[in-house]
Amino acid sequence: MTARDVKDILGARVLVGEDHLEVEVRSACGSDMMSDVLAFSKDHSVLLTGLCNPQVVRTAEMLDIVCLVFVxxxxxDDAMLEMARERNLIVMATGHRMFSACGMLYSAGLHGGAI
Structure with a gap:
């Protein structure tokens, strides 16, 4: 699955990284707790979160997460978007709740796997 597929499935708006939408996404993680995301630690993944602070971008960079979706x-804010742009991260936003967004991606074949 590509980041463009994620965008289409979720009806998301791309905030940053429009030119990187063909990147492969292999798994997904949904959490507002960055400690849980750190335990997930899979590369080429998408992170779905409602947490809007710079730590989200830093965590994504550490784990080779390629796409952030804010639910x-x-x-x-603009500072976070600039951080993401500098790190070549894709940032999207969707109106779906996290549970629904994760379920939509799972139904489309994107899985998280066991920790």
């Missing part, structure tokens, strides 16, 4: 209509 529940959350929108990161």
């Amino acid at each position: 529940r209509g959350k929108k990161p």
Whole structure:
């Protein structure tokens, strides 16, 4: 699956990284707790979260997460978007709740796997 597929499935808006949408996404993680995301630690994944702070971008960079999707209509501020742009991260936003967004991606074949 590509990041463009994630965008289409979730009806998401791309906030940063429009030119990187063909990147492969192999798995997904949904969490507002970055400690849980750190335990997930899979590369080429998408992170779904409602947490809007710079730690999300830093965590994504550490784990080779290629795409951030902010759920529940959350929108990161300009400083976070600039951090993501500098790190070549794709950032999207969707109005779906996290449970629904994760379920939609899972149904489309994107799995998280066991820790």
